[in-house]
Amino acid sequence: xxxxxxxxxxxxxxxxxxxxxxxxxxxxxxxxxxRTARKExxxxxxxxxxxxxxxxxxxxxxxxxxxxxxxxxxxxxxGDPACTMCPASRREIITSSxxxxxxxxxxxxxxxxxxxxxxxxxxxxxxxxxxxxxxxISEKTALVSIMMANNEIGTIQNIKKISQIAHRxxxxxxxxxxxxxxxxxxxxxxxxxxxxxxxxxxxxxxKGIGALYIKKGSPFCVxxxxxxxxxxxxxxxxxxxxxxxxxxxxxxAGREMDEDARRIYRLRKKLETGILERIPxxxxxxxxxxxxxxxxxxxxxxxxxxxxxLYLDLEGIAVSTxxxxxxxxxxxSHVLIATGLGAETAHGSIRFSIGRDNSDQDVEYVLxxxxxxxERIRKMSTxxxxxxxx
Amino acid sequence: xxxxxxxxxxxxxxxILEDEASFNADGTGTVGNITCGDQMLMAIKVKDNKITDxxxxxxxxxxxxxxxxxxxxxxxxxDVEEAYEIKPEDITKRLNGLPEHKIHCxxxxxxxxxxxxxxxxxxxxxxxRIKEEKETIVCQCMTVTDKDIEKAxxxxxxxxxxxxxxxxxxxxxxxxxxxxxxxxxEYLHLYGN
Numbered sequence: 001x002x003x004x005x006x007x008x009x010x011x012x013x014x015x016x017x018x019x020x021x022x023x024x025x026x027x028x029x030x031x032x033x034x035r036t037a038r039k040e041x042x043x044x045x046x047x048x049x050x051x052x053x054x055x056x057x058x059x060x061x062x063x064x065x066x067x068x069x070x071x072x073x074x075x076x077x078x079g080d081p082a083c084t085m086c087p088a089s090r091r092e093i094i095t096s097s098x099x100x101x102x103x104x105x106x107x108x109x110x111x112x113x114x115x116x117x118x119x120x121x122x123x124x125x126x127x128x129x130x131x132x133x134x135x136x137i138s139e140k141t142a143l144v145s146i147m148m149a150n151n152e153i154g155t156i157q158n159i160k161k162i163s164q165i166a167h168r169x170x171x172x173x174x175x176x177x178x179x180x181x182x183x184x185x186x187x188x189x190x191x192x193x194x195x196x197x198x199x200x201x202x203x204x205x206x207k208g209i210g211a212l213y214i215k216k217g218s219p220f221c222v223x224x225x226x227x228x229x230x231x232x233x234x235x236x237x238x239x240x241x242x243x244x245x246x247x248x249x250x251x252x253a254g255r256e257m258d259e260d261a262r263r264i265y266r267l268r269k270k271l272e273t274g275i276l277e278r279i280p281x282x283x284x285x286x287x288x289x290x291x292x293x294x295x296x297x298x299x300x301x302x303x304x305x306x307x308x309x310l311y312l313d314l315e316g317i318a319v320s321t322x323x324x325x326x327x328x329x330x331x332x333s334h335v336l337i338a339t340g341l342g343a344e345t346a347h348g349s350i351r352f353s354i355g356r357d358n359s360d361q362d363v364e365y366v367l368x369x370x371x372x373x374x375e376r377i378r379k380m381s382t383x384x385x386x387x388x389x390x
Numbered sequence: 391x392x393x394x395x396x397x398x399x400x401x402x403x404x405x406i407l408e409d410e411a412s413f414n415a416d417g418t419g420t421v422g423n424i425t426c427g428d429q430m431l432m433a434i435k436v437k438d439n440k441i442t443d444x445x446x447x448x449x450x451x452x453x454x455x456x457x458x459x460x461x462x463x464x465x466x467x468x469d470v471e472e473a474y475e476i477k478p479e480d481i482t483k484r485l486n487g488l489p490e491h492k493i494h495c496x497x498x499x500x501x502x503x504x505x506x507x508x509x510x511x512x513x514x515x516x517x518x519r520i521k522e523e524k525e526t527i528v529c530q531c532m533t534v535t536d537k538d539i540e541k542a543x544x545x546x547x548x549x550x551x552x553x554x555x556x557x558x559x560x561x562x563x564x565x566x567x568x569x570x571x572x573x574x575x576e577y578l579h580l581y582g583n
Contacts, residue, residue, distance in 0.1 A: 304427060306451035307400075314401065323451070324427045332427065343425040380406045381449040382420065382429045 001366065002318040003202075003355030004151050004179060004295060009245070010204035010356075016248045017206070017241055027238045028229055037240050044247025051250045052196070053187040054213055060230045061243055064210035065178035066102035068197030069145075071212055071223040071234075072174045073103065076142040077110040078221050090142035090171075092116045096128055097338040098155075099147050100176055104334070107145075120146075124340050125287035126155030134165060141171045148180040148196075152322060152335040152351055153286030154295025156184065163192045172218065178202055178210075182253035183261060183292050194218045200242060204356065205249030209242030260356045265293035267354050267363050272296050274367040279374050281384075285336060285349060294354035297322075299336075299345045302384025303377040308350055311373040317366055322349040344383070392452060393486035399456035404463055407433050407445035415445070417513065419505020422498050426579045428454045432502040434465070434473075436510055441465045441473055446502075453492035457499040460484050465503065474507050474521070476500050494579050501580070528570050531562035536573055543577035550574060 009017075020040065025033030027041045042056070049056040062068045076093055095107055097119045111117040118136050121129050128146060137144065144166040149156045159175050166173045174195035177186050182203035188196055196213040200206050214220055214233065226235025275282055281301040300308065305321030312319055322333025324347060331337070332346035341349075352366070378384040392400070407413060415433035422429035428450030435443040444462040448454050461481050465473045478497045482488050511519045525535045534557045542556045550567075553559055553574055560567045 302449065304450050304454075307455060310400065310452050343427070347424070347427045379408065380403060380447055380455065382422075382431045382447045383424055383449045 001352045001354055001358060001362065002320055003358075004154075004292075004351065004353035005320060006201050006207065007204045007355050008357060009206065010249055010252055012252055013205055013245050013248045017245050020241060020244050023240060023244075025240075027240055028227065037238075041238055041240060041243050044243045044250075047247040047251045047254075048198070048211060049213075051186075051254050052181075052198075052213060053189045055216060057231065058188075058213055058216055060212045060214055060233045061238060061246075062210045062212050062234060063208060063239075065100070065176065065197050065199035065202075066210075067223075068199075068210050068212040069100065069102040069174075069176055070106050072143070072195045072197070073106040073110060073145065074223055075219075075221055076172070077113055077115045080221065083219075083221050087142070090140055092118065092138075092140050093143045093145065094118045094120060094133065094136060094141055094166075094171075095145045096120050096122060096147070098122055098126060098150055098152075098335040099145070100151060100178070103145060103147070103176060115142075122155075122338050125290075126150055126153050126285075126335065126339050127287060127290070128157050128162065130158075130161065130165070133162065137165060137169050137171065139169055141166070141169060143172045143174060145174040145176070147176040147178075148186070149177070149184065149292050150286075150335060151179045152320075152333055153297045153339070154179075154292035154353075155287040156180070156290040156292065159191045159193065167192065179292060182250070182257055183294070188213055188215070200246035200249060203249045203253055206242050206245040209239050209246045211246070256356070261293045264354050264356065264358070267358055267360065268294055268296050268352075270360070271352060271354070271363045271366060272298075274363065275370065278367060278371045282374075283345065285339065285341065292353075294358075296352045296354070297336075297349055298352075299341070299349045300374050300377075301345065301348060302381045303348050303374050304381075305347055305349055307377050308348075308373060311377070312350075312366075312369065315365075315369045315373075317369060320351040320353070322351070323347040391489055392456075393488075395460070395484065395486045396453060396456040396488065399459040399485070400452040403455055403459040405443075405445050405459065407431065407447050413443075413445055415506075417506045417508070417510025419502050419507070419509055421501045421505055421580060422450070423580060424449060427451070428498060430454065430458050430498050430502040432458070432462070432499075432506040434503075434506050434510060436470060439470055441468050441470060444503075450498075451492070453488050454498065456485055457481050457488070458502070461499045461503060470507055470510070471519075474504055476503060494576055497576060498580070528573060529557075529559045529562075529566040531566075532558045532560075534559040534566075534570075539570065539573050540577050540581075543574065544581050547574075548578070 025037040027038040045056045049059045107117045120132050163173045172194045176197045178199040194215045198211040200209040224235045283299045285297040305323030309321045322336045324332045336346035416436045418433040420431045431447040433445045444465050446458040448458045508520045525537045547553050
């Protein structure tokens with residue numbers, strides 16, 4: 001139940017990949033082998049662009065979601081005076097305090113240069129503070145980058161509204177839609193977005209492949225320099241098989257997303273209700289309604305997350321935690337802290353992320369195994385007092 | 391990631407303190423900080439200067455649980471003075487190593503044990519046996535010790551810049567910066583909030 005971390009390859013994606021395995025031509029070559037590969041790449045591009053409401057030449061393939069995010073943030077900080085992406089009058093970017101590390105850490109790096117980075121806070125459900133955005137944004141802002149759905153707590157942002165505000169000031173708008181794609185409808189036109197990041201392996205496709213939507217006419221500069229691939233926007237021989245697999249995964253999402261989302265949401269609710277019925281002093285994190293269908297983040301008071309994770313692992317259940325102990329730093333999840341949770345509550349958080357392969361039996365299995373684990377950890381805990389925290 | 395010994399003590403923790411009242415400890419000590427994600431309580435029973443029983447409670451990760459569990463096994467039958475000298479390395483060695491970023495978990499264990507022994511001394515009028523932790527000079531140029539860093543953190547210092555302002559550590563040759571940072575992180579973990 002760790003499908004926000006990654007997903008298994010969809011059987012039909014696997015079938016497609018095996019069929020196309022011998023397609024070795026370089027899609028940039030002019031000969032028959034190259035042209036055959038190119039055809040497959042362009043078909044995938046059309047599937048993906050069609051699914052998000054874009055033109056096919058607005059989709060650039062990358063090495064994954066992190067590369068897409070890095071690319072956009074580094075666009076605005078390239079420092080080239082001739083660059084249309086970062087005019088001298090706009091030396092500031094706005095992002096949120098709950099972004100993925102590939103945005104936050106990139107923002108930190110570019111903030112050491114000439115770019116100022118402003119972080120907008122969120123409420124207790126993880127929703128962006130729109131009023132704060134309105135106060136902070138100005139004609140000096142080059143880019144607003146806010147994720148569409150959060151990977152840890154699943155909270156979905158009102159990107160359309162954010163985009164409206166940003167465009168009023170002439171700012172470019174980027175959203176990291178890695179967690180949203182294939183789970184909730186994503187349409188670049190409806191959201192009126194300039195850049196959007198995607199990843200293949202979160203939607204039952206292969207790893208190491210992602211995409212970046214670049215709205216036609218948007219300024220951009222080159223992040224990976226080299227050959228002329230992707231209309232000069234991203235150099236490097238195309239990952240043909242990755243692209244084919246990604247395209248297939250998106251095609252399947254188009255067909256199966258609505259039904260999967262309904263089923264997955266029902267399982268999530270069943271898990272949530274079951275846990276709250278069986279385990280006292282458990283607290284659900286994230287937004288009650290505007291939330292990814294399969295993401296359930298719960299804090300267990302008086303129990304530390306890494307211990308819970310590892311005891312569950314011994315039972316064959318895979319989850320994630322926001323505890324510092326699991327990351328090696330001293331700080332628990334920046335997302336949970338940003339929502340106002342105390343460090344102890346964040347240390348005791350577990351993320352279940354349900355995917356298309358999970359069943360009712362899986363949920364029942366977790367509901368059977370989890371309560372004694374929490375009870376056991378609380379028994380040896382210095383801090384847990386039944387009926388409330390110390 | 392974890393050795394077989396760590397896994398064994400995590401899956402089957404020994405000597406958990408289940409009922410504090412009926413254990414009736416001769417000394418208890420608690421160290422650590424929930425904010426940082428771990429806290430340990432050690433309770434000992436002493437007879438004829440030997441530790442006859444040791445129980446514990448831990449809020450923390452697998453390494454923290456395994457460290458306290460292992461420590462509780464190690465000290466049984468030991469002379470109090472001998473147990474007092476247990477170093478974090480002794481625990482990690484018995485656990486066949488801990489991942490680099492988990493070493494501080496074993497540091498908490500031996501500190502909690504010393505706190506329990508000190509409590510035992512206190513209760514039995516043996517305050518003369520309570521040892522101040524040994525002081526080591528970290529910054530030779532400005533004569534700043536580990537105790538000075540500990541004191542600074544306890545009084546609210548949160549990062550290296552603030553530590554430098556308060557103690558002048560590493561402001562001359564700067565060679566001690568790495569070891570100073572390590573200690574700073576350890577103390578922040580213990581007392582930081």
